[in-house]
Amino acid sequence: MCMDLDFKKMDGLVTAVIQDHASKRVLMVGFMNEEAFRKTVETGFATFYSRSRKKLWLKGESSGHRLVVKSIETDCDRDAVLVKVEAQGPGVCHEGYESCFFRRLEDGDWQVSETRTYDPESVYGGKS
């Protein structure tokens, strides 16, 4: 096993870009420490490190919207990973959208560029 990544540049974390394996849409960006990365590889479900909560975070642990890993790539300097996934459930974003990238820059303002795919209240019950 030689899965070395460069966790030193960002205080023990690498950037993790999550992309839908079929549509190729970028769904979210998170961070993984070494343990989260290993969990992701071993379990086949994308697992992150939450900087705000300072703990591992299995995406979908409360919503059920897990991310099934299809492939993992790393970049030239090994401080980022690109995880191609099959997203379970109607959306990845806790605000009710398919992708966390639901706002586009239009004439200097961020504009919501799509409609929700689910009601976040019914899934998260007020907590994100």
Place this chain on the structure above:
Amino acid sequence: MCMDLDFKKMDGLVTAVIQDHASKRVLMVGFMNEEAFRKTVETGFATFYSRSRKKLWLKGESSGHRLVVKSIETDCDRDAVLVKVEAQGPGVCHEGYESCFFRRLEDGDWQVSETRTYDPESVYGGKS
């Protein structure tokens, strides 16, 4: 103008995911400080902040392989941007590949999963 992003979480930086606007391939991940983000918006060429060199970095300034901005999206917590681009030149990665994500995890090892699209020596002359 209300292009506010959350630069506080990562010492003045946001994550910038660069995606080919046509093929939807993720080409690279970089970081932008507020100035780099504004330059990106104003010039229409992706501009980053180099953490190692501690200065702005117009992608393609030495190679000519610039990234022409097609659209910019931000995520729910506004600490990352997704920049869809048209890449000028044969490749984005200074190692000679179309994308910096040219290695895939296969049975616990990172394997180069594609061939180079140009000779980095002839473009960068030994410097990256």
